[in-house]
Amino acid sequence: xxxxxxxxxxxxxGVEVSPSKKIPFELYDKKSRKTTKLADLSNVSxxxxxxxxxxxxxxxxxxxxxxxxxxAGYDYKDCVFKWKSASTGDVRQDDTRxxxxxxxxxxxxxxxxxSFKPDRKYIGNPQIASVSAIGFTxxxxxxxxxxxxxxxxxxxxxxxxxxxxxxxASEAEARLEEIEAEIQERELEIKTLSTTQTTxxxxxxxxxxxxxxxxxxxxxxxxxxxxxxxxxxxQEATIKQxxxxxxxxxxxxxxxxxxxxxxxxxxxxxPSELGEFAKRGGADKAFYWKLTAVPLLVLTAxxxxxxxxxxxxxxxxxxxxxxxxxxxFVTRLPYVVVATxxxxxxxxxxxxxxxxxxxxDTQTRGLAKLSIIATDVSAASEDGLDFSDEERYHxxxxxxxxxxxxxxxxxxxxxxxxxASDRIxxxxxxxxxxxxxxxxxxxxxxxEEVVDETVAPTSQSDNPRRRNS
Numbered sequence: 001x002x003x004x005x006x007x008x009x010x011x012x013x014g015v016e017v018s019p020s021k022k023i024p025f026e027l028y029d030k031k032s033r034k035t036t037k038l039a040d041l042s043n044v045s046x047x048x049x050x051x052x053x054x055x056x057x058x059x060x061x062x063x064x065x066x067x068x069x070x071x072a073g074y075d076y077k078d079c080v081f082k083w084k085s086a087s088t089g090d091v092r093q094d095d096t097r098x099x100x101x102x103x104x105x106x107x108x109x110x111x112x113x114x115s116f117k118p119d120r121k122y123i124g125n126p127q128i129a130s131v132s133a134i135g136f137t138x139x140x141x142x143x144x145x146x147x148x149x150x151x152x153x154x155x156x157x158x159x160x161x162x163x164x165x166x167x168x169a170s171e172a173e174a175r176l177e178e179i180e181a182e183i184q185e186r187e188l189e190i191k192t193l194s195t196t197q198t199t200x201x202x203x204x205x206x207x208x209x210x211x212x213x214x215x216x217x218x219x220x221x222x223x224x225x226x227x228x229x230x231x232x233x234x235q236e237a238t239i240k241q242x243x244x245x246x247x248x249x250x251x252x253x254x255x256x257x258x259x260x261x262x263x264x265x266x267x268x269x270x271p272s273e274l275g276e277f278a279k280r281g282g283a284d285k286a287f288y289w290k291l292t293a294v295p296l297l298v299l300t301a302x303x304x305x306x307x308x309x310x311x312x313x314x315x316x317x318x319x320x321x322x323x324x325x326x327x328x329f330v331t332r333l334p335y336v337v338v339a340t341x342x343x344x345x346x347x348x349x350x351x352x353x354x355x356x357x358x359x360x361d362t363q364t365r366g367l368a369k370l371s372i373i374a375t376d377v378s379a380a381s382e383d384g385l386d387f388s389d390e391e392r393y394h395x396x397x398x399x400x401x402x403x404x405x406x407x408x409x410x411x412x413x414x415x416x417x418x419x420a421s422d423r424i425x426x427x428x429x430x431x432x433x434x435x436x437x438x439x440x441x442x443x444x445x446x447x448e449e450v451v452d453e454t455v456a457p458t459s460q461s462d463n464p465r466r467r468n469s
Contacts, residue, residue, distance in 0.1 A: 049126030073126035
């Protein structure tokens, strides 16, 4: 195999291919032009760069691989190249960026002419130093083409031999990889089985320990279940007892709440009525104010009409010196009488309505003062006295009713005496009798509790009567 591939390789190495070189200046046409002289590398004459086409022509088609334009001052600028293909006759175009002090473009075609156009440079002094077309002349290309064909044949033969060798090596490598993979798979299976055996043995030992532990826990759980069942029966009995007590307490709380609600309604009776009275008085005052607006508007209109007529009458007297004042007075007298009557009636109505509004406001403030007086008097009277809530309520209600009764007479008499009131006296007597009766009941209850304690002592919390009291 090595012998078959060594001959083509040696032959390929023996064939020498000439590299591409710069096209001689003799092949350029119109050598006298200044632009064409840029290609004469033996006598280069740089030109000032401009944004215009620099054209070059050949006397015969040449194979150009690369065109290189040496320049200066074209940093970050582009250059457009055009060339005419000798094989197709088409004019092709491409652009390139200025790099390493050159514009370089690849052609790889037979051309008869080419040109380039740099970008416009506004700042600086750009220069075109030289132009080089690199490739082969027509005679050189024919000579090298024969060498290239021979190299291609030798290369194809070498490639075929190399591919055959590579194919055999690949097949051998594939077989080797399959064998190695199979060996690794067998080793892995052996290792897995060994690990599985060790794991199963460990799990078997753990399961035996778990079974023993579960049997012990089962025995303990059965004993706990029996104990819990006994405790459950006890708890159920206790729950039933607590539920009965809860129902009893709920009924008692509902009764006390109803009683408290009734007491609160009784306590706040007078303030709620006072608020309703004030609300009603405010509504009446608003209604009377609306009625008062009518006569006030009429009074305003009549006053305005009288003033307007008097103003209109003044020019007549000033312009006509012979005007009869008495005749005018007699003529206007009915109008004045009617207007006076209307003004008087409207004034009377407005006065009555405003007086009613003032009266309602006075009554409202008077009743509010009564409430304030009743509260202050009751608070001052209770200072230092050990009154219960019920006694305090009865006394406060009596005082408010007496003050309200006196208020309805439009005044409070100077001879009014809180202690001399028959209502207060009767309430004090009632409360005194009630207090004596409650004291007697408490004494009886305490005597019964002393007897019970000598026979069978019990805690205070177990006595329902004591708890309710």
